[in-house]
Amino acid sequence: MGKNRSESRTEKSWQSRLTSQADAETASFLASLDVDRALWRYDIAGSLAHARMLSESGLITQDEYQRIRDGLHSVADDIEHDRLEMPVELEDIHMVIEAALIERVGDVGGKLHTGRSRNDQVALDLRLWARDAIDDLCSRVAELQRAFVDLAERQGKVVIPAYTHLQRAQPTLAGHMMLAYVEMLQRDADRLTDCRRRVNVCTLGSGAAAGTTLPLDRERTAELLGFPRYSRNSIDATSDRDFLAELCFDCALLSVHLSRWAEDWIIFSTGEFGLLVLDDAYCTSSSMMPQKKNADTLELIRAQAGGGIGRLTGLLTLLKSLPIGYSRDLQDDKRFALPAVEACLSALKVAAGVVATARLDEPRIADALEDGFLDATSLAEYLVLKGVPFRKAHQVVGGLVVRAEREGKRLAEIPLEVLREAAGQVDADVEKHLGSANVVKRYSPDGSGGARQLLKQLNYWKRKLD
Amino acid sequence: MGKNRSESRTEKSWQSRLTSQADAETASFLASLDVDRALWRYDIAGSLAHARMLSESGLITQDEYQRIRDGLHSVADDIEHDRLEMPVELEDIHMVIEAALIERVGDVGGKLHTGRSRNDQVALDLRLWARDAIDDLCSRVAELQRAFVDLAERQGKVVIPAYTHLQRAQPTLAGHMMLAYVEMLQRDADRLTDCRRRVNVCTLGSGAAAGTTLPLDRERTAELLGFPRYSRNSIDATSDRDFLAELCFDCALLSVHLSRWAEDWIIFSTGEFGLLVLDDAYCTSSSMMPQKKNADTLELIRAQAGGGIGRLTGLLTLLKSLPIGYSRDLQDDKRFALPAVEACLSALKVAAGVVATARLDEPRIADALEDGFLDATSLAEYLVLKGVPFRKAHQVVGGLVVRAEREGKRLAEIPLEVLREAAGQVDADVEKHLGSANVVKRYSPDGSGGARQLLKQLNYWKRKLD
């Protein structure tokens, strides 16, 4: 029956069918240990559950189960303490662990793979990993949301310009802008939560493609691993990587969100805009220019959208045209999904620090606030209340702005009679509609940038993020 | 007060602030009418609801409302019958409709835009469109799923090879493979349904960025348009395009799924594989080679993954680094989302036709079924039941396969004594574990490719897709 498998840790256990072996370069090309060793905990957990189910189903004895279990614990302990050799010829963490097990417990270790294929095993490990990854991402998203909420509480009542097209648009409370980022992030959390439902399915028992003739108890394995259900179709279960593609998309969109915020803040903290002051701890200077203070952390956060989108594109492209049923191409799924999550986790962490230590530059903001005719819309809306159709009101105010700009005045500085001449129905109460502070006070519907709305939103988020 | 706006249909209504006009080339560059005219129904619907709310809130009179409403209906009628001129200088469908309205009903038409900006209006129109698009996609997905289920009922009991690595792996019922595609598509439907919840939010009342000082009734507008809720933050509401990115992702992954299925079936219908016969109506011949019958529809379906992934990448990249608050970049969102949906709808339709008219080539399948040692796993599992550790059983059978291949035999043709010599515990009952038909009968757990499992799955899907 050939040589004893347990004598040779570096020989793959399934190779009796093939008569020549890969050379070192090819072996290293085939291997994914550099990336999938990160999955070791999940592989051990899956094997423990599988072995227990096998014993409960009578496919192995209680004694065999205990030896396998103890062996797996011992392997886990060695990996945890970085004591397990992982020869690249074994290709992946799954074979490394199985080989180490057999080495320790002998032939009984060869029973662990009963009714199991690497195909359903890998799918399981990835799902266990993805479930944890989502939970970690959601925590970090909430942490960043809380940082924005805190800033909205600290300095949220400062009136600042809201921008469209990067031009000054309407006045708003600063807190309103901070909560816009919170909204954006909440959708990330919601999408991740939706994705988690599709992750949370047990694939064990699917075999290599079409299942197994052995009487496995799939419900039990699922239960032991905390899955609410198991997969319905073995072919699909072993070749589906939708959950990773979806996770990569969620990470990509999250990274795009962070890039939008980073872009805002990079611009807001320029010498020219001067709305925000970032803490020195999140900036660096220049190797050549002694005066520089650059928002490098924000730039690197912004840059991550490149990697985020690239990984998503890469994984989807990998899946394109791939026949169903497992193909080795799927091994590379991890090269997209694992760094996608890793990158988001670290960007979120640093982002929370940036937000927590940033402050609005209130004096400079106040200085420049009345530039740019932020109250023009309010004036047009005042005319609407006086009965002027909005389109006419818009046109009238547009003309007044051109005139005021030419004369170097603000709208509030235009004499009442001039306003009347241009627009007809203007009373002295118009002054309560001009100037950013007044405008902000008058914002009416929910969702606008005024104080009442901010309070309501802050309450909502503080409760939700608690 | 300047010239009468209603005199000039091609002048943009907000241009009093600017003193020079775009030339024709620039005007055409700025315009999105070629793509957003598809949104006209949604723009009219949104304006009708907005006008009604304005009248109920006292911002316009009941009479003004009726004139606006009738005007909008008349404009809609003209668009429906392709009678409305759409000068490119008006840039987009929103301004085309407003200009046409003002032309018909006079200055009162200028009241429609009260408390509204193109920014929240466009967001609304896109959401109304996306809601319908998702519903259409879900119907078409279900139609294709039903075609697979029907095929699984027609010829599902044929035993075929399941493939991994495109090599023959384990035997399975054909219906099991068809239902693998159904599973895949169901996740598409689920994701679309999740996306719909995030689409289904009313943005009207957000103004250009920070809201409005006019007392709008946002709850009422939302209700009139069938939205369960309205947006919480005006800045976010006007610059959020997550729902389109998510929709594009759902379409991209759907197109990847279709590419995987198309690839399978292109290969299965080659002369060499010969598993499937496609209907001539879905094939074409060659302009040069008279004998050809090519699966062109499947190839074009496969190709759509390129466009699907490209559009997703494109939209995410467009959003990357974009400051929040509306920027004109967002106008191009439609150039990704609309064709993404269109392409999926037509591919799904054609796919359903391909599946409905395809048939398995039963005689040819039967001929080749016992090639490739599909029962090798079953034999190893037989040994497991006799107490051999799976790893050893695997190794023994691997050796037997090499030997059988050399001798040009099937496993079932190996004499019992040879099996015994190699594997020890083999009895005459081993014959019930060999041969594809026997293996399929023995599949045990849920989700495997046998008859009992197929029946259960078919029942599940017939009920679900009913």
Place this chain on the structure above:
Amino acid sequence: MGKNRSESRTEKSWQSRLTSQADAETASFLASLDVDRALWRYDIAGSLAHARMLSESGLITQDEYQRIRDGLHSVADDIEHDRLEMPVELEDIHMVIEAALIERVGDVGGKLHTGRSRNDQVALDLRLWARDAIDDLCSRVAELQRAFVDLAERQGKVVIPAYTHLQRAQPTLAGHMMLAYVEMLQRDADRLTDCRRRVNVCTLGSGAAAGTTLPLDRERTAELLGFPRYSRNSIDATSDRDFLAELCFDCALLSVHLSRWAEDWIIFSTGEFGLLVLDDAYCTSSSMMPQKKNADTLELIRAQAGGGIGRLTGLLTLLKSLPIGYSRDLQDDKRFALPAVEACLSALKVAAGVVATARLDEPRIADALEDGFLDATSLAEYLVLKGVPFRKAHQVVGGLVVRAEREGKRLAEIPLEVLREAAGQVDADVEKHLGSANVVKRYSPDGSGGARQLLKQLNYWKRKLD
């Protein structure tokens, strides 16, 4: 011999092998006429050359050639004047033209396709198109480069801040910045020129995949169409779309370049930066906010990087895993390449207009120029000339900046004794190294942002772009 082909314009000429026909929906799915009708001139040109070669090679008579040639001219005339019906059942422009030809000239038209397949014909048409597209792109790139050079001549001597990390870095002449864009664009032109060499290869004579048994004169066809060489391998020639992928990449990177420039100028023309004033003709206002002047053209130019990258990704993904030998997937190549070129051409045109009409806001620039310690590096370099190691000099100046910032001073306003105390070797001549104007004068090596360098570069570009 079946029915007369010329009776039925809408029946595909190769369909005798198949017994059922596509329904309308499938026919429309199979068709690419909506996009490839743009190739009609190239298809006619290719057929004219092919027919002439056939007659010169004796495969058709001189008379047959003339009838085919006249027929093709008549078809071309009808297409040019939009008089040719193009039934979607004919799928593509190639079959439309052939069917129209046969209808006009009878069976002799059926000789045109002698020794030719749609596979080598389509490849040819695309190469003819791509060659022209590259020439058009190069012209437009040069036009935009000239606009930058003109601006560098008009206002190039204005001293402005060069930015790194969007923070003020070193002073530079404005012309130097304008020529940075010219450099970037030159690489686009160079890449396109390289791509053109790979485009410029004749594929006719490759047949469907493996060639033809007919004695074609490939050299002659190539010569007639202006190709310096013909393809070496028929399988490669019919399935190669590298030249389109490369063209899409060149367009993508060009669009990224335009996005970088657009981003710069959007920021430079904000109220806060105020470096640049854009002409109103390239801006729009807001539908709600009467005061707005937005750089919408720049935003749309920036947005095109999304489409540019998306199309490249899409085409590469389409090609991924595609077996060599023509597959119908390739039909969709046009859906990426044609709009990629179209989008770049129109963006380049508009960009040239934006640049030609823009002006630097010299008074505002002068006002703010000395903010941000732009001369700090120069001061450090002064110390270097006095023997201080650069790292120490950098450190000393860094400290001086902190101090000056605290005291609200510029570096030039720090008393000499304070400088000496901090840095040691400082003489009165230090004043010639402080202040932006002085720094710019002192720039030494080629490629720096001073006047001498600018002059040299301007001369270079004026000669090159002439």
Place this chain on the structure above:
Amino acid sequence: MGKNRSESRTEKSWQSRLTSQADAETASFLASLDVDRALWRYDIAGSLAHARMLSESGLITQDEYQRIRDGLHSVADDIEHDRLEMPVELEDIHMVIEAALIERVGDVGGKLHTGRSRNDQVALDLRLWARDAIDDLCSRVAELQRAFVDLAERQGKVVIPAYTHLQRAQPTLAGHMMLAYVEMLQRDADRLTDCRRRVNVCTLGSGAAAGTTLPLDRERTAELLGFPRYSRNSIDATSDRDFLAELCFDCALLSVHLSRWAEDWIIFSTGEFGLLVLDDAYCTSSSMMPQKKNADTLELIRAQAGGGIGRLTGLLTLLKSLPIGYSRDLQDDKRFALPAVEACLSALKVAAGVVATARLDEPRIADALEDGFLDATSLAEYLVLKGVPFRKAHQVVGGLVVRAEREGKRLAEIPLEVLREAAGQVDADVEKHLGSANVVKRYSPDGSGGARQLLKQLNYWKRKLD
């Protein structure tokens, strides 16, 4: 003058301007040492040349130069032998090397950065790296081309089907198909060579953005580093990453090529196609199914197109909208370019091994060769030579194929009178036009799949790849 820099290896040398420091997590987020340490040789080489130029230009003394040079050699030696600590706080390999130098040679080390910024230094290092990377890629491409040429010599005269749409199309010599791959790869080599010209430009002397006031000799530095020219514009030079984007594109298209070839060969080596036999050394078996022999190496090669396209997309997206002038986002360029090259190098190596050890399964090919009417086009072309218009000939043969298929015959088995009845002008010599071997003999023009053409191509490639 503050504390001695050489006391503190982990403090960044430019930080005197900032008053608080990044925590460990932020420091690690800012660092790129994990990826850019691969650039160390290039950084040392660049610094050696810069220092030499500084001394030749009189900016440092000959003695200072020698101390710097010796210090750099000693640092290089330590890195080579993995003896240099690289604290993450130093962020990147450039600062690690400078800090180590200063530690060894004292303050004189602080003179190395004279007239240099990390911005032009990083650009230089990347260009030096990219130049070598391109040379390596070109060697490996040639190696793979030679493997195909060898195979074309070993078994190139075997007649096989050429496929279109994965359906049997025309007969060809196998060598012709192998050389199709060689053509494809040659374009990769050509593109890389074009890219190299754009890489091969020296950026040193550009400073941080606008140059330097110190009198550097840029021509000399370029010469010392083997660059034929130096950059013309400092702003462009420090923010240009086109050369990396182009390199990533070249790698992406190369990876797409490999995926097309891998797909072909995965299919050709299935049980069903049986054209090719891969060496066991490049295959693996299954953990569950003892009979499997899977083309895993080819699958992993195919999968790399995902990473290849993803990295290209990622880098382009990173660059999108990035203001010119260095931003920290550019630090992440290496995360795309370095693994892009690495992945291609290893895939090319393994691919060459796969090709070198593969063999065509001649008996099986011969068995199946006459399936699929590969001679149908030849028959139609025979009719053309008899004067039948090609379209009619095509139609006639199409009908004959339907009939032959129905009767289970080959075209060569159809009686002459039947051929005559269908097609008119058929003589006994038609038999020389039927059967794959005859067809291949008759291929006429250059570039077709016959023996004469193959010989010519083989000669061409052997000379070129010598």
